Amino acid sequence: MELRKDYFADVRKDGLNEIGQPRPRLDSPGHVTGKTAYFADRNFPGMLHLKMVRSPHHHARIRSIDTSEAEKHPGVVRVLTAKNVPHNVYTILILIQVGPEDETVLADGKVRWKGEAVVAVLAETQRAAQEAVAKVKVDYEVLPAVFDIEQALKPGAPLVNEYHGQNYYLYDSGECRKVRFGDVEAGFAEADHILEQSYQSSPIEHAPTETTGCVVVPEGNERFTCYTNTQAMFFTLDNTSIILQMPGSKLHFVGGTVGGGFGGKVDVIVEPIAILGAKLTGRPVSFVYSREEEMQISSPRAAEKVVIKDGVMRDGRIVARKVTGYTDAGAYSRHSPYGAQKGAAHYPGPYTIPNVWIDTYCVYTNRTPSSAMRGFGVTIGDFALEVQMDKLARLIGMDPLEFRFINAYRDGDMKAHRQPTEGAALIECMQEASRVANWPVAEKYMAMSSYRKGA
């Protein structure tokens, strides 16, 4: 590794003790000896296995549920439905006042995506649980479903989620998160060229090698120890407390060792129902996603559509940018209203543009609920923005890297969402990239700095 100390040399002390030095990872000795304890490495006598009955339909009304045959199946200890869950309708971000509660722990009257949890079966063995799942009879009335962001926003589209009342998340700013900066129409009128392009992505599964799950042990003091691979320990603790109407002092979460997460393990899905199972049976409970569930049931990165309209001058300046972003939340909010909002702040990109107009929609469809994944809300946006930057450079016959130097944000620039730029390093990163990639740019760009005069 090469440490370049000539950038920002005047504002940085060179007494760097850690940066540039290889340090052993503290968890590696456990990994290479097989001693690291993941949640599933805990095994307790009498442990029950939880398996879910899942919706085979994308959108359906539940007429009736008959669990009698499943309850009689050898090895089955308990069968749970919505009526067993103390506070069955929840939403993860209610902890930071992002409501309404819109998702059921176990489906109650309706399913809104294919794979939604309907009935939980607890049995002595995985096999008995799986066999009993097949014996639960659910009578569905199939409803029309909507799978496309734009179709979902059209009048007359099937209503996905009654807790919202319409197929988009209602922000305090209205049907979308909005950023308004300068006068975008005046910018387009002034521009030498206008380029409008549309970009789309599919959902992306994290596919961690360790599937989502937890092991719960009822303790003698009416507390429950939950060994989990959640990436969001306190979100999980607090949401479980709400769902089970149980004080947090009764819940002891043990975690921090995650066999790959990438954002896919921040939802609160397996823990509340497993703890409820342990409470109602008095036995340890293991709820571990199969590989199929991990791929089909766990939240993916949202599908997104990004429409970018730019006004650009022949000299390389972008004078207006209008972005409409759509995030496919699937049937429930989870973390998507936050992701779509993050996109609104991010969409101008790391560029200083005087006239900006952003609308980002969080849209509900009958698809698998999406949620967090590495830079969600901005990663697909960055793909769209940087492809757009290349197209704009080509349009005006300019080198794509030089085009980015001209528009790069620098310290003191006001961003469209009214946060002044501080500590920018885009210019310097591009200068280094130019050297390393042997992609030369004009000397005046190599002499630029992220510092503005007087800033």
Added chain:
Amino acid sequence: MAKVPVQFTLNGSEKAEFIESGTTLLNALRDKIGDTSPKGGCHQGTCGACSVIIDGELKLSCLTLAETCGGADIKTTAGLAEGGVLHPLQRAFLDAFATQCGFCTPGMIMAAKVLLDRTPNPSREEVVEALSGNICRCTGYEPIIQAVLTAARASSQNAA
């Protein structure tokens, strides 16, 4: 369900258990014997996290029935370090940052060990081929490949 006796050697120790017929070696090792170093990532033979060595051959313990392992010599990553001294592969995985979440690591080390036991000085292509049945979602594989090549060099220097 009928229980069957099974007896084998695990990392040099004799083990004897009564297991339910149809139990996988992975579940027998983890739930019965208490060696949790083989991991269950897919239970369908596609991820390699459960890899163990049976009579010198690399095997997927999630697709191996425990009752077929009578008399076998089974090795897992938990038994690789001798007297507290890390095996060169373990040392190299540590030094090369070849672990992140660590879930694939025991299986990777098993696959690498079978390779080095047979081919002490493998080419990069041979390393890639030997690890091709093991999925890692964190590292991008390159540090793992480098760790195996480094371990091969370290082992051949010690042997010289």
